[in-house]
Amino acid sequence: MTNKKDINAGIIIIGNEILSGRTKDTNTSTLATWLNTLGIRVEEARVIPDKENIIIDTVNLFKKKFDYVFTSGGIGPTHDDITSESISKAFNITYGPHKEAYKILEKYYKTGEFNDGRQKMAWMPTEANLILNPTSGAPGFYVKNVFCLPGVPSILQSMLGGLKNKIVGGDPILSETISLRTVESEIAKSLLDVQNKFLDIEIGSYPFFKSGRVGVSIVIRSGDKDKIDKCCSEILKFVNYKKIEIIK
Amino acid sequence: MTNKKDINAGIIIIGNEILSGRTKDTNTSTLATWLNTLGIRVEEARVIPDKENIIIDTVNLFKKKFDYVFTSGGIGPTHDDITSESISKAFNITYGPHKEAYKILEKYYKTGEFNDGRQKMAWMPTEANLILNPTSGAPGFYVKNVFCLPGVPSILQSMLGGLKNKIVGGDPILSETISLRTVESEIAKSLLDVQNKFLDIEIGSYPFFKSGRVGVSIVIRSGDKDKIDKCCSEILKFVNYKKIEIIK
Numbered sequence: 389m390t391n392k393k394d395i396n397a398g399i400i401i402i403g404n405e406i407l408s409g410r411t412k413d414t415n416t417s418t419l420a421t422w423l424n425t426l427g428i429r430v431e432e433a434r435v436i437p438d439k440e441n442i443i444i445d446t447v448n449l450f451k452k453k454f455d456y457v458f459t460s461g462g463i464g465p466t467h468d469d470i471t472s473e474s475i476s477k478a479f480n481i482t483y484g485p486h487k488e489a490y491k492i493l494e495k496y497y498k499t500g501e502f503n504d505g506r507q508k509m510a511w512m513p514t515e516a517n518l519i520l521n522p523t524s525g526a527p528g529f530y531v532k533n534v535f536c537l538p539g540v541p542s543i544l545q546s547m548l549g550g551l552k553n554k555i556v557g558g559d560p561i562l563s564e565t566i567s568l569r570t571v572e573s574e575i576a577k578s579l580l581d582v583q584n585k586f587l588d589i590e591i592g593s594y595p596f597f598k599s600g601r602v603g604v605s606i607v608i609r610s611g612d613k614d615k616i617d618k619c620c621s622e623i624l625k626f627v628n629y630k631k632i633e634i635i636k
Numbered sequence: 637m638t639n640k641k642d643i644n645a646g647i648i649i650i651g652n653e654i655l656s657g658r659t660k661d662t663n664t665s666t667l668a669t670w671l672n673t674l675g676i677r678v679e680e681a682r683v684i685p686d687k688e689n690i691i692i693d694t695v696n697l698f699k700k701k702f703d704y705v706f707t708s709g710g711i712g713p714t715h716d717d718i719t720s721e722s723i724s725k726a727f728n729i730t731y732g733p734h735k736e737a738y739k740i741l742e743k744y745y746k747t748g749e750f751n752d753g754r755q756k757m758a759w760m761p762t763e764a765n766l767i768l769n770p771t772s773g774a775p776g777f778y779v780k781n782v783f784c785l786p787g788v789p790s791i792l793q794s795m796l797g798g799l800k801n802k803i804v805g806g807d808p809i810l811s812e813t814i815s816l817r818t819v820e821s822e823i824a825k826s827l828l829d830v831q832n833k834f835l836d837i838e839i840g841s842y843p844f845f846k847s848g849r850v851g852v853s854i855v856i857r858s859g860d861k862d863k864i865d866k867c868c869s870e871i872l873k874f875v876n877y878k879k880i881e882i883i884k
Contacts, residue, residue, distance in 0.1 A: 404840055407678045408811075409668030410855065411842070413661065416683065420657030430655045433683040435664065438840075465821040466841040467828040505821030540843060563656075573713040573753030580715040592652055592686075593714040594659070595788060607658065 395558040397423050398454040399433040400446055402461040402471055403539055406435045414541050415460040422548050426557030427611075428456060438462060443474035451478075451534050456555060461539030463512075463528060465505035471536060472512040472529075479531050481513040488518055489527050496525035512536075520550045530554070563609040564616050566623055569633035571595065572604050578626040579606065586619045603635055643806040645671050646702040647681040648694055650709040650719055651787055654683045662789050663708040670796050674805030675859075676704060686710060691722035699726075699782050704803060709787030711760075711776060713753035719784060720760040720777075727779050729761040736766055737775050744773035760784075768798045778802070811857040812864050814871055817881035819843065820852050826874040827854065834867045851883055 399419055405411040413435060420430045431454060436442050443462075450457040462471030476483035490510040494502055509526040519528035519535065523546040528537045535551065537544045568575070572595050583591050590609040595602065608619050627634065647667055653659040661683060668678045679702060684690050691710075698705040710719030724731035738758040742750055757774040767776035767783065771794040776785045783799065785792045816823070820843050831839050838857040843850065856867050875882065 404838065404857075405842055405855070406664070407668055407681065408809075408855075408857065409665045409670075409672060409678075412665040416654070417657045417660040420655055422657075424657060430657075431685065433655065435681040437679065464841075464843065465824040467824065467831050468840050503821060503825075505824030508824065509821070540845075542845065561656075573751060573757070576713040576715065576753030576756065577751075583715050590652060592716050593712075594653055595712065597788075597790065607653070607656075609652075609656065 393558055395428045395455050395556070396431045397428050397456040397458060398431060398450040400443075400450060400457065400459045401433065401435040401539075402438060402443060402459055403435070404437050404468070406461075407437055415537075415539070415544055418541065418545055418548075419458050419460070423456075423557075424561050426552070426555060427560045428555070428557050429561060438468050438470055440470055440474050440477070443471060444478045447475060447478040447534060451532065455533060457534045459534065459536045460544055463509070463526070463536055463538050465508045469508075475516075475531060475534065475536060476513040479513060479534075481515050481531065483511060484514045485510050486512050486514055486516060486518070486529070489529070492518075492520075492527060493525060517554075519547055519554075522546050522550070559611050561609060561611060562613055562616055563607055564620055566606045566608075566620065566627070567596075567635040568604050568606065568627060569601070569635055570604055570630075571602055574630070575604065575606075575626070575632070578630070579623070582619060582622045582626075585622060586615060589615055589619050591619070641806055643676045643703045643804070644679045645676050645704040645706060646679060646698040648691075648698060648705065648707045649681065649683040649787075650686060650691060650707055651683070652685050652716070654709075655685055663785075663787070663792055666789065666793055666796075667706050667708070671704075671805075672809050674800070674803060675808045676803070676805050677809060686716050686718055688718055688722050688725070691719060692726045695723060695726040695782060699780065703781065705782045707782065707784045708792055711757070711774070711784055711786050713756045717756075723764075723779060723782065723784060724761040727761060727782075729763050729779065731759060732762045733758045734760050734762055734764060734766070734777070737777070740766075740768075740775060741773060765802075767795055767802075770794050770798070807859050809857060809859060810861055810864055811855055812868055814854045814856075814868065814875070815844075815883040816852050816854065816875060817849070817883055818852055818878075819850055822878070823852065823854075823874070823880070826878070827871070830867060830870045830874075833870060834863060837863055837867050839867070 416433045462469045473483045516529035523543045592607040594605045664681045710717045764777035771791045840855040842853045
């Protein structure tokens with residue numbers, strides 16, 4: 389049994405604040421974790437600056453390369469928010485006030501408060517489909533397979549629930565983790581032998597430091613539960629033989 | 637006054653654990669913040685999987701596209717650590733035990749503990765230059781303009797100090813931040829007017845939520861201190877006029 393179809397995604401993080409180091413990107417991890425639960429594998433993530441030609445080129449490349457594309461950032465009201473206009477250009481769709489988005493925002497703000505800046509958040513590809521925003525009103529949108537979300541992590545996260553029925557996933561990607569009180573070099577050879585027995589299983593080895601002690605997490609990933617179990621048994625064989633402590 | 641030369645960099649984060657969402661990447665932020673202090677601007681960061689052809693293609697693209705390239709991840713002792721071999725292939729240099737790295741590791745480990753896995757960490761492009769590792773012995777390396785560092789954030793960070801004299805930076809990229817108790821849509825129009833007056837200055841606007849209250853940080857970046865000061869004055873004019881609270 390393998391995945392019905394191997395469905396993949398690419399993530400584009402748009403924003404100078406990530407490239408300057410000022411802000412740590414957490415949206416890649418949020419999106420990837422969520423996509424995994426839908427059986428969608430993230431193949432690549434790119435952080436790019438707020439430059440129109442780069443946004444257009446990256447979107448045009450990704451929309452062909454991956455089943456789904458997610459962008460984060462650049463859909464707010466200020467001059468440096470240029471994602472919506474760039475997406476319009478990438479798809480050659482008119483950039484203008486989106487009727488439905490305009491209505492949502494008009495209703496969200498009190499009379500007299502729906503100013504120019506707020507109206508700009510209704511500007512997007514006029515034929516886009518909306519992604520509702522339960523946190524702060526201004527919707528995201530998607531055009532074909534490209535889903536555009538805001539950069540603020542808490543708002544992005546709150547919008548994922550409403551997206552589930554708009555995305556067709558694959559069989560879930562399953563994983564098991566075995567954490568060991570050892571260092572990687574002690575198990576490298578044995579782990580390679582197991583990997584060579586299970587060529588279509590992804591076995592990752594990740595050292596960690598916790599409370600001043602080192603350890604290694606072995607992560608086994610596949611769409612096939614049986615194979616994961618067999619692979620885990622093989623790993624546990626050498627772990628027991630070497631008398632390595634398993635961390636529960 | 638502008639930068640002596642606009643020196644840039646690209647970052648390649650190598651590792652399935654970032655793309656699965658299991659691990660949040662912090663190395664991009666660490667590297668970007670450090671490079672900024674050297675006057676080097678990060679133009680792009682990519683997260684790619686542990687796949688040889690993708691690593692080779694990305695390195696070959698980046699080494700031409702940017703003045704400096706930094707990779708993180710995949711130089712450890714296990715089977716999924718394939719960065720060193722991939723870099724050898726990208727540069728068409730023999731992949732084998734590096735004499736100096738071998739000596740360092742042989743000395744680092746007690747007699748009898750320098751096993752196969754640990755010896756693998758001395759395998760790299762044989763003509764590479766080493767980057768010393770004050771934390772855990774195993775060195776990183778660089779070939780021409782491509783600098784290869786480990787994925788574990790604390791180890792990567794500890795290796796940057798030793799790199800400073802191997803990199804030629806530009807004039808420092810200066811920045812000022814003005815934090816305001818407002819929302820972006822209240823200042824969008826005024827901020828655009830300021831941006832239009834200072835076309836060669838980068839003005840970013842970043843909403844934040846702290847202790848349940850919203851605010852906006854305006855970040856002004858340039859190599860020219862005078863221009864930053866003038867730009868800040870213009871911003872403070874509309875801030876005072878609109879009676880917006882400045883957060884100290």
